[in-house]
Amino acid sequence: MSVCEFRPGLEGIPAAQSGISFVNGQQGILEYRGIRIEELAEKSNFLETAYLLIWGELPTQQELEEFEHEVRHHRRIKYRIRDMMKSFPESGHPMDALQASAAALGLFYSKRDLENPVYVRDAVVRLLATVPTMIAAFQLMRNGNDPVRPHDGLDYSANFLYMLNEREPDPLAARIFDVCLILHAEHTMNASTFSARVTASTLTDPYAVVASAVGTLGGPLHGGANEEVITMLEEIGSVENVRPYLEDCMQRKAKIMGFGHRVYKVKDPRATILQKLAEQLFEKFGYDKYYDIAVELEHAVAEKLGGKGIYPNVDFYSGLVYRKMGIPTDLFTPVFAIARVAGWLAHWKEQLVQNRIYRPTQVYNGHHDVSYTPVHLRQ
Ligand code: SDX
Numbered sequence: 058m059s060v061c062e063f064r065p066g067l068e069g070i071p072a073a074q075s076g077i078s079f080v081n082g083q084q085g086i087l088e089y090r091g092i093r094i095e096e097l098a099e100k101s102n103f104l105e106t107a108y109l110l111i112w113g114e115l116p117t118q119q120e121l122e123e124f125e126h127e128v129r130h131h132r133r134i135k136y137r138i139r140d141m142m143k144s145f146p147e148s149g150h151p152m153d154a155l156q157a158s159a160a161a162l163g164l165f166y167s168k169r170d171l172e173n174p175v176y177v178r179d180a181v182v183r184l185l186a187t188v189p190t191m192i193a194a195f196q197l198m199r200n201g202n203d204p205v206r207p208h209d210g211l212d213y214s215a216n217f218l219y220m221l222n223e224r225e226p227d228p229l230a231a232r233i234f235d236v237c238l239i240l241h242a243e244h245t246m247n248a249s250t251f252s253a254r255v256t257a258s259t260l261t262d263p264y265a266v267v268a269s270a271v272g273t274l275g276g277p278l279h280g281g282a283n284e285e286v287i288t289m290l291e292e293i294g295s296v297e298n299v300r301p302y303l304e305d306c307m308q309r310k311a312k313i314m315g316f317g318h319r320v321y322k323v324k325d326p327r328a329t330i331l332q333k334l335a336e337q338l339f340e341k342f343g344y345d346k347y348y349d350i351a352v353e354l355e356h357a358v359a360e361k362l363g364g365k366g367i368y369p370n371v372d373f374y375s376g377l378v379y380r381k382m383g384i385p386t387d388l389f390t391p392v393f394a395i396a397r398v399a400g401w402l403a404h405w406k407e408q409l410v411q412n413r414i415y416r417p418t419q420v421y422n423g424h425h426d427v428s429y430t431p432v433h434l435r436q
Contacts, residue, residue: 063420068319072251072415077110077403078243082320087327089243090114098330103238104128104185104213107399110243111181111406124182125212131186132207132216134158135165139194139204147199151391152275154195155188156268162187163264171260171409180263181402188267188398189213192391193220214238217395222383229341230382233334237378240327241371241393243400245320249274253401255415257408270401271394277314280397282372283389286315287380290347290354299353303361315373316358322366331374338381348377 064070079088087094090109097106108116108124116124138158145154162183170176194204197220205220214235218226226234244250252273256266274280293302306313318325339345355369372393379389 066319072246073254073404073408075245075404075407076113077400077407078245080245080320082318082322085321085323085326085329087244094240094326095330097239098236101239102212102214103235103242103396103399106239106242107185107402110399110403127182128186128213129207129209131182132190134187134190134194134204137165138162138191139198142191142195143198145195145199149199150275151192151195151388152271152281152394155192155391155394156271156275158191158195159184159188159264159271160268161264163262163268166262166264169260169262177263177406181406184263184267184398184402189217189395190220192388192395193217196221196385196388197223218382221388226382227341230338233338233378234382236334237331237375237392238396240330241375241396243397243403244371248276248279249397250400250404254404254408257405258412258415260409260412263402263405266405267398267401270397274394274397275390278312280372280390280393282314282370283376283379283393284386286351286373287347287376287386287389289314290350290377293350293354296349296353299350300357303354303357307361313354313358313362313367315369315376316362317367318370321368321370324368325370325373327371328369328373331371331378332369335374335377335381338378342381345377345381347380351377 061070077090079091080086089097089106090113092109097109101109104125105116105121108121138161141161142154142158145157166180166183190204190207197204202223205223208216208219208225211219211225212231212235215226215228215231218231218234246254249270253266253270256269257263277285293299303313335345335348339348351374355373358367358369375393376386376389379392380386384392
């Protein structure tokens with residue numbers, strides 16, 4: 058085997074063969090199983106999209122109804138998971154609570170049976186169904202309230218907003234939230250998906266796969282950027298302050314949150330859709346001054362950094378949408394995770410088909426033949 062050049066961040070190095078999604082970063086194209094994201098956002102719903110990603114084809118009416126039924130009836134979490142979450146510190150980040158809870162689910166289903174399609178389907182259903190419940194439960198419990206039971210009469214997204222806000226959501230808000238989940242469901246070999254595939258390749262259980270991916274998604278260079286964007290917009294504070302703020306960031310060589318992407322060198326197509334969704338929400342529920350700041354920042358960054366291919370990514374406008382729905386800022390990344398569970402599980406399943414454990418190499422740049430120094434001689 059030839060010795061490859063080291064590429065920081067594995068830039069440009071294929072880590073898998075995959076038929077799940079496709080990105081053309083020069084033209085701003087994203088497809089799930091060959092279907093453009095714009096079309097799915099307009100015509101599909103999240104559970105149908107999850108089915109498409111995980112099983113490779115759009116479901117028939119009957120398959121979809123069965124899948125929705127199964128997910129709907131697995132939404133409740135075990136009282137032991139709830140009690141464990143109750144003991145988490147209120148000040149802890151909800152991503153950490155989610156990571157711990159997803160891993161803890163594995164304690165209840167410890168008999169691994171990866172080659173059994175029934176085991177695989179049950180795990181898919183259980184994870185899709187319970188991740189939103191765990192997030193909503195943590196949110197209520199950290200505020201001293203009891204979690205709300207899932208509402209069997211509501212669909213996936215409406216039920217999450219119901220469990221979070223303790224009231225049935227406006228139908229437009231619920232539909233927009235569902236579209237957000239479609240947009241965030243999958244995105245080729247991003248960091249958390251890579252993490253999921255590495256974990257999957259050891260043939261561990263799917264709960265560990267999702268837990269490791271959640272841990273990876275939380276960082277500010279990845280899914281955690283949606284939270285940082287709102288903090289940044291608040292810090293900028295006014296449209297007039299956008300350009301001075303940007304100048305200052307550029308001087309300090311600080312990254313502008315919600316901008317830039319390893320693959321996209323144009324505006325992320327998901328950001329374009331999210332921006333439109335934000336506008337629809339503002340039309341119905343009132344204007345948000347941070348939107349004007351965001352639009353001005355997008356213009357200013359395009360002028361100054363567009364030449365380097367720095368444009369808004371998926372995390373730039375999503376926070377404004379979630380904020381308008383009353384979702385707390387530190388739940389933005391967990392909401393991203395609700396959606397991405399679908400992509401992670403699709404990659405888990407795909408990895409198992411022709412599995413080989415991930416075991417890359419390294420370029421060693423340390424010492425050799427160093428002699429051991431007894432502790433009393435060390436300085
Ligand atoms: C997600 O990979 C995926 O698909 C992820 C994702 C998904 O759906 O899974 O799309 C979700 O993670 C979106 C990205 C969220 N992160 C942020 O918004 C944080 C801010 N963005 C960056 O830190 C950065 O753009 C990354 C992390 C997204 C990409 O990092 P890369 O590919 O390693 O790029 P880099 O940091 O090496 O930057 C390359 C150049 C540098 O300039 P030069 O040193 O070459 O002159 O572009 C500049 C960077 O300084 N640059 C930025 C910038 N992003 C890149 N400059 C200012 N602000 C930015 N945001």
